[in-house]
Amino acid sequence: MAKIVVDPITRIEGHLRIEAEIEDGKIKDAWSSSTMFRGIEKILKGRDPRDAWYWTQRFCGVCTTVHSIASIRAVEDALKIKIPPNAQLIRNIIIGIQGVQDHVIHFYHLHALDWVDITSALKADPVKTASLAASISDWPNNSATHFKAVQEKLNAFVGTGRLGPFANAYWGHPAYKLPPEANLMATAHYLEALEWQKEVIKIHAILGSKNPHPQTFLVGGMSIPVDPDSQNALNADRLITIKRLLAKAQDFVEKVYIPDLLAIASFYKDWAAIGGGVGNFLSYGEFPDPINGNLWFPPGAIMNKDISKVLPLDQQKVTEYVDHSWYEYQDAKGKGLHPWKGESEAKYTGPKPPYEFLDTDKKYSWVKAPRYDEAAMEVGPLARILVAYVAGHKESKAAVDMVLGKLGVGPAALFSTLGRTAARGIDALLIARQTPVWLDALIANIGKGDYRIHANEMWDPKTWPAEASGYGWHEAPRGALGHWIKIKDQKIYNYQAVVPSTWNASPRDAKGQRGPYEAALVGTPVAKPDQPLEILxxxxxxxxxxxxxVHVTDATGNELVRVKVS
Structure with missing residues (x-):
């Protein structure tokens, strides 16, 4: 039995290590390890709860809005603050376009090269490529002239020997199945997506003053003023610009992303039976209605791949274990702690680098092991779309049935690596179509003379109770994100964030249950262990x-950097 290590996993945000045992050409067992430490929750203690969103969004530079909104919702839940309709609609638009942009970036720039062989694109016939592209979409750039120009650009790029993101890949691997023309089409759209994403995210600059990390979030609403007649506020001109950019986003998703997804997936249908994972799915739901607060994407859990029902959620059932994580609970060894009681006391007990393998029988990751009702849960677009589909969300059902119908597979195919990738595209399509609806509602509400953007009640800490607890849930692009806060004497007493990749990248828990990454890898075929493309x-x-x-620390305990404030 061979054991291999992939460290680091590239084309992701952060540091991830995968160890896998391979037997008879398939993965028999796997371990997911993060080699960084997160400590921002400890930094938050003693601070003003109204400032937490600004700190937490620095968890990451990719998930640029998600921690802000989860943090603000946690504080608003603790203090029982209801925000005005305009603020809710603006939030929906900000997080909506973030989700669409994030999914497109992931499909083309982080995931496509697992399926698309760039070197093969150099052998393609541009005329045949144009014919293929025209058969699936009327996108204006799907012409032989455009594809020939892309191929020439790619040839020149390769000729320099400086391959950038295309270097050190497993080109020519036997697991690649696309014909040269499909590879050239996908490569051309990879390059187009780079320009597209830069444009559509300007919506964040309009509504949030900047990207990444928009600055206009606020406990109780938003801080951007609304006045159709003012040049220094959200006015008619800016709303029209947002409308144009949302249309641009929807057009690309409908005419490029979804057709490419379907075309590529049609060559990899065998992956509809690979990567099923834990079989349990959790979605917090998202996009509150500005009037009644009902969520557009419904919340819920699906257990054991049972798509006959969606179970209601109870936030008290969320716990985190550290039996195989480099943390120490003071009085809860072998037990899971609810985030309100959560602790983040780091205690590294792993080997000193350099090392070949981790001791996976003991602690082996900086990621904790979240569990819902004692079960490992997958979160993300697949969970979100499955819950919505089973719950009868009409837009989700129509989109899922369309994609499955065109691929000629049934709903069971969603429980797979291919299904996970398809669900992300479906999620992008649904949000791209719905975000303009929220913009129209915002325009209509402003047209009625409602310029309210912030709720003033409970803003003054003197009005707060002596102690308060709250939680904020958000369906981030990568899945269920939760922030839990305890406030005491107007200050943060305890703060815990359970993020999507904590759910999915979790190590074993006290019962030895694998996390979603680990479970999904079991049974995965590996054609060449020295080139584990299938793991990627x-x-x-x-x-x-x-x-x-997680965030970085030195395993030897040495100081990495000291920040001085003068």
Whole structure:
């Protein structure tokens, strides 16, 4: 039995190590380890709860809005603050376009190279490529002239020997199945997506003053003023610009992303039976209605791949274990702690680098092991779409049925690496179509003369109770994100964030249950252990973001940097 290590997993945010045992050409067992430590929760203690969103969004530079909104919701829940409709609609637009942009970036720039062989694109016939592209979409750039120009650009790029993101890949690997023309089409759209994402995210600059890390979030609403007649506020001109950019986003998703997803997936249908994982799925739901607060994406859990029902959620059932994580609970050894009682006391007990393998029978990761009702749960677009589909969300059902119908597979195919990738595209499509609806509602509300953007009640700490607890849930692009806060004497007493990649990248718990990455890798075929492309396919299908789950520390305990404030 061979044991291999992939460290680091590239084309993700943060540091992730995978160890896997391979027997008879398949993965028999796997271990997911993050080699960084997160400590921002400890930094937050004693600070003003109204400032927490500004700190927590620095968990990561990719998940640029998600921690802000989860943190603000946690404080608003603790203090029972209801925000005005305009603020809710603006939040929906900000996090909506973040989700669409994030999914497109993931598909093309982080995941596509697991399926697309760039070197093969150099052999393609541009005329045949144009014919293929025209058969699936009327996108204006799907012409022989455009594809020939892309091929020439790619040839020149390769000729320099400086391959950038295309270096050190497993080109020519036997697991690649796309014909040269499909590879050239996908490569051309990879390059187009780079320019597209830069444009559509300007919505964050308009509504949030900057990107990444928009600055206009605020406990109780938003800080951007609304006045259709003012040049220094959200006015008619800016709303029209947002409308144009949302249309641009939707057009690309419908005419490029989804057609490419379907075309590529049609060559890899065998991956609809690989990477199923733990079989339990958790979604917090998302996009509150500005009037009644009902969520557009419904919340819920699906257990044991049972798509006959969605179970209601209870936040008290969320716990985190550290039996195989480099943390120490003071009085809860072998037990899971609810985030309100959570601790983040680091205690590294692993080997000193350099080392060949981790001692996976003991502690082997900086990621904790979250569990819902004592079960390991997968979170992310697949969980979100499955819960919505089973719950009868009409838009999700129509989109899922369309994609499955075109691929000629049934719902069971969703429980896989391919299904995870397809669900991300479906998620992007649904949000891209719905975000303009929220913009129209915002325009209509402003047109009625409602310029309210912030709720003033409970803003003054003198009005707060002596102690308060709250939690904020958000369906981030990568899945269920939760922030839990305890406030005492107007200051943060305890703060814990359980992020999507903590759920998915978790190590074993006290019962030895594998986390979703680990479970999904079991049974995965590996054609060439020295080039484990298949491991990348399944892990990338989750879109890991380890920076959200952990932050860096030196394993030897040495000081890395000292920041002085003068």
């Amino acid at each position: 396919r399944t892990i990338h299908s989750f879109d890991p973001c380890l920076a959200c789950a």
